[in-house]
Amino acid sequence: MGDSCEVDITLAVDKGDDQEAWRRAVARRLNLPPARVASVELLKRSIDARKAPVRFRLRLLVGIDSPLPPEEPVPLSFPGPSPQARRVVIVGCGPAGIFAALRCIQLGLCPVILERGKDVSARRFDLAPVLREGRVIEDSNYCYGEGGAGTFSDGKLYTRATKRGPVREIYETLVAHGAPAGILTEAHPHIGSNLLPNVVKALRETILAAGGEVHFQSRVEELLLDEVGSRLEGVATADGREFRGEGVILATGHSARDIYLLLLRHDVSLEQKPFAMGVRIEHPQPLIDGIQYHLDLGRERPGVLPAARYRLATTLECRSVHSFCMCPGGFIVPCATANDEVVVNGMSLSRRDSPYANSGIVVGIEPEDTVPWQAEHGVLAGPALQREVEKSAKKAGGGGQVAPAQRLVDFLRKRESQNLPGTSYFPGVRSARLEKLLPEFIDLRLREGLRRFGKSMKGYLSEEALLVGFETRSSSPVRIPRDSSSLQHPGVAGLFPCGEGAGYAGGIVSAALDGRKCAEAVEKFVR
Numbered sequence: 001m002g003d004s005c006e007v008d009i010t011l012a013v014d015k016g017d018d019q020e021a022w023r024r025a026v027a028r029r030l031n032l033p034p035a036r037v038a039s040v041e042l043l044k045r046s047i048d049a050r051k052a053p054v055r056f057r058l059r060l061l062v063g064i065d066s067p068l069p070p071e072e073p074v075p076l077s078f079p080g081p082s083p084q085a086r087r088v089v090i091v092g093c094g095p096a097g098i099f100a101a102l103r104c105i106q107l108g109l110c111p112v113i114l115e116r117g118k119d120v121s122a123r124r125f126d127l128a129p130v131l132r133e134g135r136v137i138e139d140s141n142y143c144y145g146e147g148g149a150g151t152f153s154d155g156k157l158y159t160r161a162t163k164r165g166p167v168r169e170i171y172e173t174l175v176a177h178g179a180p181a182g183i184l185t186e187a188h189p190h191i192g193s194n195l196l197p198n199v200v201k202a203l204r205e206t207i208l209a210a211g212g213e214v215h216f217q218s219r220v221e222e223l224l225l226d227e228v229g230s231r232l233e234g235v236a237t238a239d240g241r242e243f244r245g246e247g248v249i250l251a252t253g254h255s256a257r258d259i260y261l262l263l264l265r266h267d268v269s270l271e272q273k274p275f276a277m278g279v280r281i282e283h284p285q286p287l288i289d290g291i292q293y294h295l296d297l298g299r300e301r302p303g304v305l306p307a308a309r310y311r312l313a314t315t316l317e318c319r320s321v322h323s324f325c326m327c328p329g330g331f332i333v334p335c336a337t338a339n340d341e342v343v344v345n346g347m348s349l350s351r352r353d354s355p356y357a358n359s360g361i362v363v364g365i366e367p368e369d370t371v372p373w374q375a376e377h378g379v380l381a382g383p384a385l386q387r388e389v390e391k392s393a394k395k396a397g398g399g400g401q402v403a404p405a406q407r408l409v410d411f412l413r414k415r416e417s418q419n420l421p422g423t424s425y426f427p428g429v430r431s432a433r434l435e436k437l438l439p440e441f442i443d444l445r446l447r448e449g450l451r452r453f454g455k456s457m458k459g460y461l462s463e464e465a466l467l468v469g470f471e472t473r474s475s476s477p478v479r480i481p482r483d484s485s486s487l488q489h490p491g492v493a494g495l496f497p498c499g500e501g502a503g504y505a506g507g508i509v510s511a512a513l514d515g516r517k518c519a520e521a522v523e524k525f526v527r
Contacts, residue, residue: 003063003064003065004061004062004063004064004068005030005061005062005064006043006059006060006061006062007026007029007030007059007060007062008029008057008058008059008060009022009025009026009029009057009058009060010025010048010055010056010057010058011025011055011056011058012053012055012056013053013054013055013056013302013304013305014302014304015056016045016056016058016304017304019040022040022058022060023037023040026040026060026062030062030064032064036064036065037062037063037064038063038064038065038066038067038068039062039063039067039068040060040061040062040063041060041061041062041063041068042058042059042060042185043059043060043061043185044058044059044185044186044187045057045058045059045185045186045187046186046187046188047187047305047306049292049293049294049308051294052293052294053294054293054294054305073172076172076173076176077106078102078105078106078206078207078209078210079105079106079210080105080209080210080211082108085108085109085110085211086109086110086245086246086526087109087110087111087112087244087245087246088100088104088109088110088111088112088245088246088247088248088249088519088522089112089114089234089235089243089244089245089247089248089249090104090111090112090113090114090248090249090251091114091220091235091248091249091250091251091252091259092113092114092115092148092250092251092252092253092256092498092499092501093113093114093115093117093145093146093147093148093204093214093216094147094148094149094150094251094253094499094500094511095147095148095150095499095508095509095511095512095515096148096249096251096253096498096499096500096505096511096512096514096515096518097113097115097148097249097251097498097499097515098113098147098200098203098204098207098512098515099170099173099511099512099513099515099516099519100249100251100498100515100516100518100519101113101207101212101515101519102173102203102206102207102516103515103516103519103520104212104519104522104523105207105210105211105212107519107520107523108523109246109519109522109523109526110211110212110213111207111212111213111519112212112213112215112243112245113207113212113213113214113215114215114218114220114235114237114243115145115146115214115215115216115217115218116139116144116217116218116219116220116256117139117140117141117144117145117146117216117217118139118140118145118146118216118217119145119146119201119204119216120145120146120147120151120197120200120201120204121197121201122140122216123140123145123146123151124197126140126141126145127141127142127152130142130334130336130401130427131333131334131401131426131427132426133400134334134399134400134401134402134427135339135400136334136336136337136338136339136401138337138338138339139217139219141335141336141337142333142334142335142345143253143255143335143337143473144253144255144256144337145216146200146201146204146214146216147196147197147200148253148511149253149254149255149335149345149473150196150507150508150511151193151196151197151200152193152196152197152333152347153193153325153333153335153345153346153347155179155190155191155192155193155195155196155199155508156188156189156190156325156507156508157170157171157174157183157189157190157191157507157508157509158187158188158189158190158507158509159507159508159509159510165513165516165517166513166516167509167513168184170509170512170513171183171184171189172184173203174191174199177199177202177203177206178195178198178199178202179191179195179196179199180195180350188309190348190350191350192348192349192350192351192352193347193348193349194349194350195350215237215243218237218238218239218241219237219238220235220236220237220238220252220259220262221236221237221238221262222235222236222262223235223236223262223263223266223268224236224242224244225266225492229266229267229492230491230492230493231492231493231494232247232248232492232493232494232495233245233494234248235248246494246522246525246526247494247495247496247522247525247526248494248495248496249496249498249515249518249519249522250480250495250496250497250498250501250502251498251499251501251502251511251515251518252499252501252502253499253500253501254473254475254476254500254501255337255473255501256501257380257383259501260380260383260478261380263480264379264380267491268480268489268491268492268495269481269489269490269491270379270380270478270479270480270481271379271478271479271480271481271503272367272370272379272381272382272477272478272479273367273382273476273477273478273479273503274364274365274366274367275364275365275382275474275475275476275477276320276322276324276362276363276364276365276474276475277362277363277365277385277386277389277442277470277471277472277474278321278324278360278361278362278363278442278446278470278471278474279360279361279362279434279446279467279468279469279470279471280332280344280345280346280358280359280360280361280467280468280469280470280471281358281359281360281361281408281450281465281466281467281468282332282356282357282358282423282424282425282465282466282468283356283357283358283460283462283464283465283466284355284356284357284464285307285308285328285329285354285355285356285357286300286301286355287357287459287462287464288307288308288309288310288328288357289301289305289307289308290459291308291310291457291458291459291460292308292309292310293305293308306328306329306352307328307329307352307353307357308328308357309326309328309357310323310326310359310457311323311326312361312453312456312457314449314452314453316445316448316449317445319363319364319365319366319445320363320364321361321362321363321364321445321446321448321449321450321452322361322362322364322449323359323360323361324359324360324361324362324471324474325345325346325359325360325474326346326357326358326359326360327346327347327348327352327357327358327359328348328352328357329348329349329351329352329353329354329355329356329357330346330347330348330349330352330354330356330357330358330424331346331347331348331354331356331358331424331425331426332344332345332346332356332358332403332423332424332425332468333345333346333347333425333426334401334403334425334426334427335473336390336394336401340391340394341387341390341391341393341394342390342393342394342397342401342402342403342404342469342470343390343393343470343471343472343473344403344425344468344469344470344471345360345471345473346358346359346360354424355424356423356424358424360471360474361446361449361450361453361467361471362471362474363442363445363446363449365382365385365442365477367381367382369441370382370384370385370477373385373388379478380478381477382476382477382478383477383478385439385477386472386473386477389437389438389439389469389470389472390470390472392437393437393469393470396430396432396437396469397429397430397432398430400427400428401427402427402428402429402430403425403427403428403429403430403468403469404429404430404431404432404434404437404468404469404470405417405420405423405425405429405430405431405432405434405466405467405468405469406420406431406432406433406434406466406467407420407421407463407465407466407467408450408461408462408465408466408467409461409462409463409465411434411435411447411450411467412447412450412451412461414433414435415433416431416432416433417431418431419431420466421463421464421466423466423468425468429466429468432469434467434469434470435447437469437470438469438470475500475506476500476501476502476503478503479497479502479503479504480497480501480502480503481497482496482497482502482504486521486524486525487517487518487521488521488525494525496518496521496522498514498515498518499511499514499515
């Protein structure tokens, strides 16, 4: 009977998939004859590009003297609820809502999902008017619809939320529904906007097969409260239908500002929270490859290496300036939810083979930074600030979803760009002085942060770098309070604020984990 252990090794990039090279490296690491290394299994792979030459870092599960038995995957079980199953209303069909529904099914509850947008197949067709005509379909776009904002924003799964719940189970659920198995072993996994729609569709089919319900084009416009207003019994949609359940999981995402207004209309308390705003920066991908992989000028990236990514962060006057949603080999896309605004975000396909790299560069904003907007907008000062910048971007762009843009070097020198480099942003860009469109406190910190990034990442402050305005929806500026134990709103029983829009998540995986937690909280509530 052999032993097993986990072993970390580093290998040249041309040996990253060579299992014989794995065995030899493990034997050297353990000071064993190679013949005793009977089997190796990849647990995690990452790239070490801190210095040349770039290498792969592998974590392996090793069988010594005898091969490890193949691990039998535990089948995911989503049994259909009994006819007596209690109904749970879930508002929003993003990752928080989907994974809340899956967990409800496992707990014997019947989920009823209401989504203001369309199913993922129909939603794809509604992206064409945004890209080609600059016309936003306000309930079906890059932010609204089945799968949420992440469906057409790369499907990045990297998270630090390991203490919030079973991250591995989230990944395994996605793989069981068609995501590439590589997300189980890559250090920075992503699915790709071309593959994620089919995964989302398969997740919906599982929910329906287990007896759950999914209702599209069902925008929630009313809360169904009991007579004293202390218990939420359900919701009503724009077409007059009512959906009642034992609990309501509110998982509407960071752009559903009308939901905040609805809650305030019913005296449901909200809170301001920190958020971030800034720009999208775009470089030629070969430039980022050369910087990150220490390549000589003109040398192409080795084919075994993926398009290079980066992560940048600094602190200025107690405020973070950092990269956000970095998309190697990606595209900048229009993410407005109304026709009087311009908003940008990033995405990439599974191949990440676009000639451009883009990332949000955003400035942290605290509630005290929004004081000038609080007198008129109160707790919604953050969304008011977002809207002001988004509407300024619309005006500066000149029409449709054309975005204001500026060369990075010109932004740092406070001058208008006489011409602009090529861009992946399909609706087009128009030269503008971005600092004139941003509040001064954001502009100053953004400018200094970019200068610092240029010092830490030589070549980043390139003539070819383009800033596109504006990245305003990195997170919600509003939190819907909830009790830390019951996860219910402290003033309204049966209301379970959930996910990114409620202020409790910051990406696909953390939102999915929060959805699971809220489903478990509902089950305890109705038990």
